[in-house]
Amino acid sequence: TNRTFTMIKPDAVEDGHIGAILEKITASGFRIVALKLTQMTVADAQEFYAVHSERPFYGELVEFMSRGPIVAAILEKENAVEDFRTLIGATNPADAAEGTIRKMYAKSVGENAVHGSDSDENAAIEGAFHFSGREMF
Numbered sequence: 001t002n003r004t005f006t007m008i009k010p011d012a013v014e015d016g017h018i019g020a021i022l023e024k025i026t027a028s029g030f031r032i033v034a035l036k037l038t039q040m041t042v043a044d045a046q047e048f049y050a051v052h053s054e055r056p057f058y059g060e061l062v063e064f065m066s067r068g069p070i071v072a073a074i075l076e077k078e079n080a081v082e083d084f085r086t087l088i089g090a091t092n093p094a095d096a097a098e099g100t101i102r103k104m105y106a107k108s109v110g111e112n113a114v115h116g117s118d119s120d121e122n123a124a125i126e127g128a129f130h131f132s133g134r135e136m137f
């Protein structure tokens with residue numbers, strides 16, 4: 001069993017999809033270890049996405065991710081990181097498989113509804129960015 005970190009991004013929160021996305025996540029076998037509604041400041045988003053700072057879309061990404069509330073969560077399941085990325089689908093919803101969260105709820109490659117960590121190491125770093133030990137169960 002291991003863990004991944006996810007965010008329901010501002011677009012999906014604005015559109016009222018929190019409940020549907022959490023239902024799909026738990027119905028897919030993930031246990032919620034930590035959960036909250038929160039908002040990243042511009043500085044938070046710059047730090048969270050520092051790995052993308054040289055990419056042409058960095059400014060747009062930081063602006064988008066800080067524009068409204070998100071749902072942050074830590075999820076537990078066997079093979080969590082890989083299985084969660086399968087569940088959310090490709091970065092660009094146009095390329096996402098049928099039935100994936102991004103296929104169902106994402107609007108574009110930028111506003112793509114959900115985040116999923118890309119490695120066990122980053123899952124731990126990203127979870128610790130958003131949650132204290134007292135908020136993990």
Ligand code: GTP
Nearest residue numbers: 057060061090091109110111112114115116117118
């Ligand atoms: P995350 O789970 O959010 O990390 O997505 P990912 O791992 O599928 O994609 P990646 O880490 O490469 O990119 C991080 C985020 O940057 C994406 O989820 C998008 O929100 C955004 N992004 C990626 N490519 C583009 C792009 O070409 N244009 C814009 N505007 N945003 C992009």
Ligand code: MG
Nearest residue numbers: 115116117118
């Ligand atoms: Mg990524």
